[in-house]
Amino acid sequence: MSVGETEKKTPPPADRGRLDKRRAILEAALRVFSRVGYTQASLDMIATEAGVAKPTIYNHLGSKENLFRHVMTDTAARSNAKSLAALESFPGDDEALRTGLEEVAHKLVACYVDESSQAVRRLLYAEAVRFPDLLDAVRASGPDQFIEALAGRLARLANAGHLRIEDPVRAANQFIALVYEELPTYGGSRPLDSGELSDVVVAGVDTFLRAFGTGRTDRTGK
Amino acid sequence: MSVGETEKKTPPPADRGRLDKRRAILEAALRVFSRVGYTQASLDMIATEAGVAKPTIYNHLGSKENLFRHVMTDTAARSNAKSLAALESFPGDDEALRTGLEEVAHKLVACYVDESSQAVRRLLYAEAVRFPDLLDAVRASGPDQFIEALAGRLARLANAGHLRIEDPVRAANQFIALVYEELPTYGGSRPLDSGELSDVVVAGVDTFLRAFGTGRTDRTGK
Amino acid sequence: MSVGETEKKTPPPADRGRLDKRRAILEAALRVFSRVGYTQASLDMIATEAGVAKPTIYNHLGSKENLFRHVMTDTAARSNAKSLAALESFPGDDEALRTGLEEVAHKLVACYVDESSQAVRRLLYAEAVRFPDLLDAVRASGPDQFIEALAGRLARLANAGHLRIEDPVRAANQFIALVYEELPTYGGSRPLDSGELSDVVVAGVDTFLRAFGTGRTDRTGK
Amino acid sequence: MSVGETEKKTPPPADRGRLDKRRAILEAALRVFSRVGYTQASLDMIATEAGVAKPTIYNHLGSKENLFRHVMTDTAARSNAKSLAALESFPGDDEALRTGLEEVAHKLVACYVDESSQAVRRLLYAEAVRFPDLLDAVRASGPDQFIEALAGRLARLANAGHLRIEDPVRAANQFIALVYEELPTYGGSRPLDSGELSDVVVAGVDTFLRAFGTGRTDRTGK
DNA sequence: GATGAATGAGCTTTCATTCAT
């Protein structure tokens, strides 16, 4: 449900059931795709999970491929919105710069390891061969936008003299790389431990500040 | 079953053809799997590509699943060996520390973006739901080993006073995160540009040294 | 699964075609199985013979094994019903006891050599290794029941003093053994000759009466 | 074939291994066919069970079909020989006629329920559709011969005034029918109980004597 | 618009059989 699509305020009552079915289908599809992957997911499973008949899926979404595209773009858009929202709390000055960055990083990591976010990433990556355009599209409207926004925030801090950054986009990418660290390679059978996550984030921000800080924000405590 | 069962030295000449076929099958399988993914890859395609009859694949590998496992573990082992070999040229003192690290980083990135390495990573990730144990096994024998080795190298430099590192494993992870930067998310439709790659590596090493260097290895020239 | 699941009375007219197809499938399956046996019968043959597409068979019956079970139990139940019906005309007193027994025996033999009855017997026996439970089930609901019924009839005659029988179940088995004589071993390439059949039946009843009769029912004519 | 085929005394020593392999193949084949039936038996199983390589079977027997024919005819011939041998002890006069008949009947039933005899019967019946000529051939050289021999014995007794028999062949068939009773339909999952068997035999002989005896051989004891 | 039924295409796997050694 791509962000703006839910804003039909009062749908004609006759369409309520219809929209409900559509929503049920999309949600069921995300669950099934996440569970067993694209190819292994049969429309029978999805129809059963959604509580509708198989042809109803065709009536609404047209084909399995199209259903997949909808589910991916919708879910990715929601994930992206959450990540962008996490930037709202980005620190604007060097007061508590370290803790501010850590807080933002924590939120970002939380978005990153969110179940549906992971599912979309895994599925997109998994089906990159079959849907290369889909991967590109989601990237352009998601991570790329997000990096731009983050770069903007960092640039503001650099302009204000709180950080020493030459290339904000690069710095943004490195910030993300450091706080996500080896997260991208996770997702196998082991669930993520929240303590480990926190350590990675703190260490990532620390390294980032050692590289780009002005020296005034030493690591507290230690 | 087991991965290393092909190590019969000096096969009787009668087996030459047999081993050739086996190798042809495994190579063809890697190509086909890379091209269209696990589920979409039919044994017909693989047999045709390998120039053998379909049942021959069963004679050698037993099943599609087993074939996949062999191809993945074999290829991953080769990739891993290359990565570990790249560490051989790791700098041992601070003479040309920066350029030494850059050189190693370049080699590692080259390994990382190597076609078969990318293929394995993509396939493993793609089929993580179907083969969770396989993902774990490859990780344990690949990346995990590699990080340990890299951490050892960094620790040696730290002991010699050339770097300031508290947690070598963490530093190793961060080094990799910085020089690979957003590489993990690549692999869509766009091929990787070698110039961009180089920039990312140089910037990654630079940030790493700003965070962990001793100040004696300032960026040359620039 | 269960055998008797087709007993929906007055199906909605929309189901007519469905039930027709199901029946067509079951009938075609019996024909094909009879003709070439279980293993040699391919679902393609059955589908073609039934005039439906292959997956339709799976929609209705689920699997080849299940299809076979249904066909066997259905047909055996029909055969069994016919045999039991033949007992209705069993003589109740010694008026024309011999001819009464002969008449019943003729009917029973007719049931026994009925095409579909022979087919089921042959198939069950043939596939006894693969479906031992099926053989047991059909026996329990068929021959075993039948022997009980026949034993009851004989016991009644014995009670009335028309026969001298100590163990009615044994006598029933022997009656069947005598009138079927070597029938069980038939079924090869030679069709059964109706004249031979009649002779066997008459001779069987004669022997039975010589062993169990009271002397009042001598062989007529001869 | 082939009762006589094994009587090559002192084969050239070079052929010992060869003949051993042939015998091993035939025995293994009988076991495998009995266990899983004709179609389900693969030549791999048989080769493994016989401890030879698959093509060796072709060298010796030519094809799966031919192998089956050999196994069936060989085993049937052995079974038939045993049944005929059982007739040797057939009583020649009315001294102990009843017990003599019971003894013979017991031997015959023992032959009938012998494992390999049952196996052959089941397999022949099972594959009657595929090998109708084989069924006929085995019958002609087995049961038909046997019934003739039994009829001869009965005729001799009748001639001597110990039995009252008009049609010896018919009487032979009825004798067999009575002592085998429902045996033909056995062979499912339940093993045969030797006590039941004995009861059936005794009762069968009793009925036979009541029908064909001269009155001098009343049931002893009872 | 929603559904039960039907289908064409395709997949993995097995097996009897034949080469080449």
Add this chain to the structure above:
DNA sequence: TATGAATGAAAGCTCATTCAT
């Protein structure tokens, strides 16, 4: 002669998709 390896053919089963109600 005995065998390891290879293969052509075919079978059971599944699935995305479409009619007809």
